Amino acid sequence: MPIYLDGHSTTPLAPEAMEAMAPWWHAQVGNPHSPHLSGMLASQAVETARAELASLIGSDPQELVFTSGATEANNIAIRGIALAALESGVGRRDIVVSAIEHKSVLSSARSLRSAGFRIIEAPVDVNGIVDISALERLVSTETLLVSVMAVNNEVGSIQPLDQVVRMARAAGALVHVDAAQGAGKLPLDLAEVDLASLSSHKMYGPMGIGALFISSAAPLRPLPVFFGGGQEAGIRPGTVPTPLVVGFGAAAKISRERLKADAAHSAGLSALFLEELRSRQVQFIENVSVPQRVSGSLSLRFPGNDAMSIIARAGDRISISEGSACTSGQITASHVLLEMGFTHHEAAETVRLYFSRYNTEPDATDAAVVLSEIVGR
Structure with missing residues (x-):
């Protein structure tokens, strides 16, 4: 799985x-x-x-x-x-x-x-x-x-x-x-x-x-x-x-x-994941800064990489998404990202992830390895 x-x-x-x-x-x-x-x-x-x-x-x-x-x-x-x-x-x-x-x-x-x-x-x-x-x-x-x-x-x-x-x-x-x-x-x-x-x-x-x-x-x-x-x-x-x-x-x-414990757990895993990406010299941009986002949530842009291509290539190893799941199947830019000032091209380079209560540190590390292989350095 x-x-x-x-x-x-x-x-x-x-x-x-x-x-x-x-x-x-x-x-x-x-x-x-x-x-x-x-x-x-x-x-x-x-x-x-x-x-x-x-x-x-x-x-x-x-x-x-x-x-x-x-x-x-x-x-x-x-x-x-x-x-x-x-x-x-x-x-x-x-x-x-x-x-x-x-x-x-x-x-x-x-x-x-x-x-x-x-x-x-x-x-x-x-x-x-x-x-x-x-x-x-x-x-x-x-x-x-x-x-x-x-x-x-x-x-x-x-x-x-x-x-x-x-x-x-x-x-x-x-x-x-x-x-x-x-x-x-x-x-x-x-x-x-x-x-x-x-x-x-x-x-x-x-x-x-x-x-x-x-x-x-x-x-x-x-x-x-x-x-x-x-x-x-x-x-x-x-x-x-x-x-x-x-x-x-x-x-x-x-x-x-588990409200506090879950928040701390999710925040720790997302921070570990980002550090693993950095250690592998993966270029990415966090769309929302840490104080403004809920624990565990990540909206990441990988310049030069199409989000749908990343998701498809990662699909048998990690499940991530692009835009809102309620509009999946429609090849349109996220209205959220556009309203935040992103261009259509930048929005198309964005994926979202969420580290939940049931994710583990190996999950965070393995996910970073998979994405580093896909998006390059």
Whole structure:
């Protein structure tokens, strides 16, 4: 098996999460919305997992709605708030997002133009950090919602959420955070935001499950974007997948307990990897400097080397990626890198890696050896 270093797309499944899910696939199969004993046991397991996730982000369990992932949570947060504003007569029609948001945020926001909303994209600096001065000029009393991610999914840049929140609050705007890449990797305090999207498979949990945090103090709650049986407080209908939720809860518990240890481990491995590249005289450029990026995350440009060629040649030995995994297969430059000021050519020379909880020092060394062989000196 190749060394897996594509953790911004999907982290490995934690053994604790796998073990927690096991009985819910076969032995315990009750619908958590059914009134019989099997259903009640499943419901209890779901609520235990909800409490574990709430502990990770510092919320009340009842402020969490389970979804199929962060993409769905982003859609509910942005489109749902816009629908709520229209229905309740709130006149604000500006939605401000950073220009390097995940496509599910950008596309959700842009889809609202036909409903009369103005979508404003705030620029970022060379490190992929939202330009606070520019954001302050763009947020006004016409702003309904400000959406800025916790950590960028391509380059790992950490956003100044405290400043974003203060700015939005001063204008009376709601705040949404796509926290998919931050939860479980950074200590997050979401008490001051109104909405936050979460993803299980970005914190060593199973794929196919996520959550939306909706603050009980938020002046406006999102309306559902599709309809059914009214599950999850009427925000997200459909049968809750008990095994996936249980795995999500187990992953959240482990992430909370290992937050500092994981960060130190990932930072140490990424530093070792870079030192090994330097010792082999490999020419590379770090796109985001250390203080501005989440531990373990690397966005590297190898001048004179095409990223897709590097990935293809390394594929049987190391798993790395180029751009966002959600747009893989499309031969287009990363919108994140372009917004950071990169040329199309420079963006095409960039690969991303993430050293996770389950990577080792030999992984870091071996990966450097493989890349040194591919890109030359």
